[in-house]
Amino acid sequence: MRTLTTTEDLAAFCKEAHGQPYVTVDTEFLRERTYYSKLCLVQLALPGEGDENAVLVDPLANDMSLEPLYDLFRDTSIVKVFHAARQDLEIFWVEAKVFPEPLFDTQVAAMVCGFGEQAGYETLVRKIARASVDKSSRFTDWSRRPLSEAQKKYALADVTHLRGIYEYLDAELKKTNRSRWVAEELQTLTNPATYEIEPEEAWKRVKTRTNSARFLAIVQALAAFREGYAQSNNIPRNRVFKDDALVELASAKPRSASDLGGLRLLQREARRGAIADGILAAVERGVTCPPDKMPKPDRAREKLQVNPALADLLRVLLKSKTESSGVAAKLMATSSELDQIAAGERDVPALSGWRHEVFGADALRLCEGKIGLAAKGQSVVVVEL
Template identity: 35%
Template sequence: MPLPTFALSELADQSRASGRLAIDTEFMGEGRYRTLLCLVQVAVPAADGVRIEVIDPLDDDVDPAPLAAVLADPDVEVVMHAARQDVALLRRVWRTEITSLFDTQVAAGFAGLRAQAGYESLLGDVLGIRLPKSASYTKWDRRPLSAEQVAYAREDVEHLFQLADALQDRLRERGRLEWAREECRFLETVSDERDLDAIFDRLPRIAGLDARSRAVARELVEWRESLAATQDRTVQSVLADAALVEIAKRKPDSRKALENIRGINPGNLRRRGDDILEAVARGRDREPIPFEGERRPAPHPGDAPLIALSEALVRTRVADSDLAYELVASRADLQAILAGLREGADADVRTLHGWRRELVGDELLALLRGERALAIDSDLKVRVTER
């Protein structure tokens, strides 16, 4: 390590020849504006098993282009475990798309195993392999890496193909492989790019501010993001969300007025007080930003028993199908379905799309319309009946 470019090209060629690539990453996010990609470990099928290589993305001499192109090749299956963070990092840092993803954690939920299962526990449950995991919380951004760290990184991809193959066999037997692949396709698009509009919309109590205060809040968001990016630190360490909204609401025009607002770190106030006041002044000069979204209505008083009934049906169907409940519905999904029914429309939630609708979505709507009923058999199992 580092691998020369010709070796990365060789890896890419092997991946294309076999149609598969296993990949994992190590990263550091604590105290940073953006998570730092520190290590990439890959495995490709080889005549004697698998070839494993560890790549150092912090080395400026490493050109990841050959492997980045493989990740975007739809003819190469990319095998990962718990891929969300890895995909987001690789898309941003290597400037590539990721296609044909197979996530073994997602697959496990469709194969009757625990949702959100860790890699080590899945290896034990599915393959009977136990890993001595010892370096997961080490500082991956420090160089040189220890032999223990490199060994740990290699282990994270050593058995990924075996695990994927075993899970795919289980899913084929159950007719669920395409369901799992459909779920993995969503992960191919995840991103960790910071969207200022989304950050602004997620601020606490932002919908309750008047239009002029919202303009100040937006200016403060932009100032905070710029400073955090420049100093590579978390935005909350620059100015916490709650304090930002309160400053926008009060619009202080002096140090004294700013000091009367709770939640501002004294050190930040001392170092950045003038910058905050300047951002507030710029915000006052901005075009007011009226609230144009929809305030979520309060839950209907009769929703609680209906949600409990809905959850009973969903849990019954996922138990019958040996699926993880978390894959199918959440309380928020069920709440949205109820709200949609009251408005005479289907809610745009995952439970009413794709394989989930086939599994339970249509039946759930029928239950809530009074067209189905739940009964309890003598063996204390829930049964769905027509009315």
């Protein structure tokens, strides 16, 4: 097993990769104690058998710059193959503002090829590569050096088996003319907005039981402070204060340090110093927020006039399409999208792109009364009306 610890060695490997049809990529990182992931290891493999064409790249080595890897990512003649790429791509975007192009995600491809919803890497290794993965090193501190042989073996397996999985899925997609479907799905993964969290928008991720505009204004100010503080100090947002404490703060509206001391859910570290000052300033901003600047709750779902019988029929249709196409239902249409369609909404992802071909066109025809559904043996089929 080769471990690259210098930029020169990485550049030599990347030079070897130029001209190859693809390279498989994976990462190991830590995020438990930081806001941004700490990249600890990069695994790469070129087409071939065994470990000969695979390497481990140590980004923590003193003489290592990942710029040769980023140049490889920019080479559009080589497909970069990942499994469940979102967290890996976030690291590379935050570190270098680069996305691997073109990208292939075997988890997305597996969902299109009939392997169910969010098929795990271990499942694909077993079903496609006919091998097994030793997961004993899954939960480990990847920042510690030296890496053990077990860690290296585990990490390298994440890209060596991926070669056969990619080749199988790529062939299946080409055989069924579904490569475009996967490409459509991956557009979200290579959109910078997917990974950039604006502090002023962070409040939308906090679950609350009230839609009072004033209450939400305080929630927004507190969430914005927490997100900004976590980003600037590179610590997890929950280390600043947790969601339940944020909701308690928005309800109690503390105005002084002594008020903070009387709260039940706020962590001790947040009752003093910069965090306490930030909390009090955020509460003040929320309390004094002008009415026209207050956040507006999303009431779109409340206004939907869903036809429950039609929604149930759409769910049956979706199950039928899932069985006939082999595409995971979750990828084709979500439950909320079915309700939107049943309520007359048409600006819905399930009705556009490849989903329109597989499900959306018949979903609209069902809504218009042009088709019905009938049982045929163990299956449900579409019938013209």
